[in-house]
Amino acid sequence: MKLSLDIQLKKDNFQLNIQQDIQWDDPSVHVIFGPSGCGKSHLLRAICGLEAVTGHLQFYHHTWLDSHNKINVPTHKRNVAMVFQDSQLFTHLNVQQNLDFSFNRSQCTQDEFDLCIQQLNIQHLLKHAIQDLSGGEKQRVAIARSLLSKPDLLLMDEPLASLDWKSKAEILPFIQTISQTWQLPILYVSHNIDEVMQLADQVILLDKQNGISKIDKVSKLTELLSDIDNPFNQHPDAGCILQGFIKYEGYQNDGLIKVQLAEQFLYLTHTHQMGPAQQNVRLNIHASDVSISLSHAMDSSILNILNGKILDIKPEASGHCLIQLEVDQQILLSRISAYSAKRLNLKMGMNVFAQIKAVALSK
Numbered sequence: 001m002k003l004s005l006d007i008q009l010k011k012d013n014f015q016l017n018i019q020q021d022i023q024w025d026d027p028s029v030h031v032i033f034g035p036s037g038c039g040k041s042h043l044l045r046a047i048c049g050l051e052a053v054t055g056h057l058q059f060y061h062h063t064w065l066d067s068h069n070k071i072n073v074p075t076h077k078r079n080v081a082m083v084f085q086d087s088q089l090f091t092h093l094n095v096q097q098n099l100d101f102s103f104n105r106s107q108c109t110q111d112e113f114d115l116c117i118q119q120l121n122i123q124h125l126l127k128h129a130i131q132d133l134s135g136g137e138k139q140r141v142a143i144a145r146s147l148l149s150k151p152d153l154l155l156m157d158e159p160l161a162s163l164d165w166k167s168k169a170e171i172l173p174f175i176q177t178i179s180q181t182w183q184l185p186i187l188y189v190s191h192n193i194d195e196v197m198q199l200a201d202q203v204i205l206l207d208k209q210n211g212i213s214k215i216d217k218v219s220k221l222t223e224l225l226s227d228i229d230n231p232f233n234q235h236p237d238a239g240c241i242l243q244g245f246i247k248y249e250g251y252q253n254d255g256l257i258k259v260q261l262a263e264q265f266l267y268l269t270h271t272h273q274m275g276p277a278q279q280n281v282r283l284n285i286h287a288s289d290v291s292i293s294l295s296h297a298m299d300s301s302i303l304n305i306l307n308g309k310i311l312d313i314k315p316e317a318s319g320h321c322l323i324q325l326e327v328d329q330q331i332l333l334s335r336i337s338a339y340s341a342k343r344l345n346l347k348m349g350m351n352v353f354a355q356i357k358a359v360a361l362s363k
Contacts, residue, residue: 001185003153007046007055007065009039016042016053016213022204024185029175029199031221032189033232034206039213040189043206044155047187048082049075059153081146082155085162087138089130095141096126102148113148119174119181120144136167143174147182154178156188160195175199193237196221197284205232226331228312228324233333238322239286240333242266246279256303256358259283262328267303268361287322289360290334293353294344304356308332310348313341321346325354 001024009016016039022030032040045051049064049072057065064073089098103113117123120140125133133141139159146154156175160168176199179186190196196203203224205217217224224232225240232238247260256267259281266283296305308325315321321341323334332354346352 001060002058003047003185003187004056004058005047007053007057009042009046009051009053011042011051014039014042014213015211016046018043018046018213018215020204020215020218022187022202022218027179027183027185028201029179029186029188030202030204031196031200032187032204032206033191033193033196033200034216035208036191038206038208040191040206041157042213044082044157044187044189047153048080048155049073049078050082079150079152080155081149081151081153082157083139083142083146083159085158087130087142089138089142089145091130094126094130095122095128095133098130098141098145099126099148102145106148106150108148108150115181116144116147119177121170134167135163136170139163139167139171140174143171143178147178147184151184154182154184154186156186158189158191161190161192172198193235193239194284197239197241203232222331225333226324228314228322228333233287233322234316236288237286238333238335239284239289240331241282242285242327242330242332243280243282246281261306261330264306264328266306266356266361267358269358283361285332285356285361287333287335289356290332291355292323292334292336292340292344292346293355296353297355300355302355303358304361306332306354306356308352308354310346310350310352312348313346325352327354 003022005018005020007018032043034040042051046053054067063071064078065071120143122140122144125137160171178184188199200221203219203221204215206213207216222241224230242261244259244261247258255269259266259268306327308327310323311326312324313321315338319338320335321338323336325332325334334354
């Protein structure tokens with residue numbers, strides 16, 4: 001499924017100029033990432049028809065915009081759903097009525113309705129007034145209402161930005177599964193690198209160049225993270241993704257789960273609730289949570305000690321070094337002080353040990 005963009009937007013002192021094909025080979029999450037003010041929300045609004053843009057816009061085989069031929073399909077006919085930072089729920093309707101607004105106007109089945117409210121854990125909220133809901137509950141209802149409209153494309157504009165960490169932790173696992181469960185391509189806007197790491201299959205980097213907002217790069221997340229020179233990896237919260245599977249839960253009485261990589265493994269805290277053994281997982285590991293040792297410590301509280309090879313070393317202006325390691329045919333990043341790198345005499349090609357606290361791992 002492909003979204004073809006050749007659009008221009010001029011609004012006051014803001015300019016957006018996008019020429020890009022965005023391709024979903026399978027239902028997945030593409031995250032639009034960039035600094036504040038670069039036009040991420042404007043781009044989503046343009047796609048769903050809420051901004052006056054010129055040019056050409058086509059999704060799948062449907063032309064939504066063709067300025068030359070005076071085609072501009074209105075928002076309600078594009079079959080796109082959008083979840084905003086503010087839930088945008090109808091406050092004069094209760095939860096059930098908000099959901100019914102979408103459900104009664106779509107091809108959604110009763111089984112899909114039941115699955116949706118079960119997955120989002122909002123069964124007990126159906127009779128509640130919108131004013132009585134917490135921020136996290138409102139966003140869960142907003143996501144459910146969007147899904148029940150049975151869209152061809154789901155747009156999410158920083159839906160977790162206004163929520164506290166607990167509410168985010170409740171909603172993120174569901175967002176991770178939406179695209180596969182509902183067979184939906186998703187465009188998700190975020191300036192939070194942790195959300196990018198946890199959700200993205202592809203990353204669309206948006207930035208301003210000479211005062212005009214443009215797409216700088218489109219890349220698979222794993223490929224982006226493997227490029228140590230990419231500006232994405234210079235972010236203070238940058239890190240990497242390690243993929244593995246839960247081998248068994250023999251350590252759950254100690255609050256741990258064991259995740260197998262290729263030959264090596266990691267322990268992480270059981271609070272992640274990863275489900276049954278053999279489940280595939282991807283772990284988000286901050287570079288700042290990875291330290292390096294020249295020997296395998298046997299008298300340390302750190303459980304995760306991985307053998308790796310240094311592929312690259314990038315000094316940073318902050319007085320740190322970003323170290324790129326190969327661990328079981330995957331890329332791991334470590335950010336340490338330049339002094340430590342010098343003291344350990346780290347060089348490319350060296351075999352070292354990467355140390356990661358179990359409590360630092362996130363999924």
